[in-house]
Amino acid sequence: MTLTRRDVEKVSLLARLRLSAAELETMTPQLDKIVHFVEQLNELHTDGVEPMAHALDLRNIFADDEPRPSLDRDAALSNAPKRDDECYRVPAVLGE
């Protein structure tokens, strides 16, 4: 299938990326070329093949249910671009 500029714009919202007109211009054909390339996998019949999400056959790794120290709030907030004493700050989310 062929990717259009409109598709790329839609994906940029899903990806929470703002792309400039120039970026849309260069990225649309680049992504289209890569998507066409990966579609070569359709040559392979994979009915009945079990998908492999992970290289290790690990399941449900449990930790003991014991309280342990964790990062304290100040350390967790130390890299915040904008904060107050206790919280991260963001622009208003609900209506004005």
Place this chain on the structure above:
Amino acid sequence: MSLLNHTATELLAKLESREVSSAELTAAYLKQIETLDPQVQAYLRVLPESALAKAKEIDARRAAGQPVGKLGGLPVAIKDVICTQGEVTTCASKMLETFVPPYNATVVEKLRAADAVLIGKTNMDEFAMGGSTENSAFQATKNPWNLECIPGGSSGGAAACLAASMAPLSVGTDTGGSIRQPAALCGVTGMKPTYGRVSRYGLVAFASSLDQIGPLAHTVEDAALLLAVLAGHDPLDSTSADVEVPDYRAALSQPLKGLKIGVIKEHFGEGLDNEIAAAVQAAVQEYEKLGATAKEISLPHSKYGIATYYIIAPCEASSNLARYDGVHYGYRTDEKAMLAELDAERAALVKAGQQQEADNLDTPLVRLYRQSRAEGFGPEVKRRIMLGTYALSAGYYDAYYLKALKVRRLIRQDYDHAFKEVDVILGPTTPTPAFKMGEKLNDPLAMYLEDLYTVTANLAGVGGISIPCGFTKSNLPIGLQIQAPAFAEAKCLQAAHLFQQATDWHNRRAKLQ
């Protein structure tokens, strides 16, 4: 012979016999960095004060007869994707330009406990995405063998600092070839261990089911020394494997009898440089001379490796990099300017009578995310986030992601079959030697094909090492890749060591002034 031409193993012996102190050695490397790094640009940050302080502390302990760790005061360079508490860790991204991790990665804790001297953080492709280190937001590292060429990537700084004798040991990461490919192009030894062998706690995630930390060094012996420190189960990483770590250095002194090597038929096809093909074939003959038996083997699905990888890795990346939101940590756009622009857009639409479009504009929070990410990420990172988001979006999941996971299984089964017949698999590490800077920058797909021979090890979860096996006519290094079954790093290292005992490609160093 200059101190810096020695291997880490030789330097460790000199430290232990007190022929040289860690402070002297560290100062010598700092001097070399000061002299050469302005040309090579392998380091993003050098840590002279903390390195010298640590070195002196180790020297004092040794002088007092107190115990000293396995790395005994050897300097080690660390790729800037691994968290160092209190020291900026950028992933070569504007997004994390001022990020100071509140904790150490497990491998950093282990290095410290082993008395390594952390000498600096090395350059890389942004978020480890790339094969040339040109995707760094800060600087392009040069290949010490030819400063007009790329060093490979994404661990380009990690490999180049060794090739220019600016560190005796270096830690990198490999998601699709990011240790092995730069090791090959810079003429050093680099190993991607089995997935799960080394803890990823504190490694900034790119593609979590593929990422693995590993050693880069001048020799296999040195790589074994460093891997022994890095490896092992970690309760802080639930995907780290609880599998016993053998004594890698001791394994190297064991005689290797009746080694069966498999030569991958598919890796000698279209796209392989003639000089690399000849050097790898000569390496196979060298192994036969050393008593190994070689046979041709097939990994029939390996040609689908790149396509599979460039679905799975971007999908995982798009999810992992969703954390960079301009709120918790990392870059945030100028909020005032962003809100003013959004208001102006709304006013213009209302004025034009396009109320519907005005209502559909981003909310301030969504625009904060989108604008921060637009300014904080470079082009390749954006491309991969877009690719992964597309492949995982409604209606496409089965066609791309699920399909890729099934092919991943077929690739793994190829390895399982091959390893029933042979102990290790040999082939070229890269299809071409180091290329000129800028050559593939505008053709992402051509850059992706650089990983042709390396990605399958990540997809299957097996280990692999690249060692020098020759030079092209224009004096650029050639890498031989040796892959071994999961958790058989000792076998992989033994096989690679066997080659280095009979050849001297690994002893050559780039000559820079």
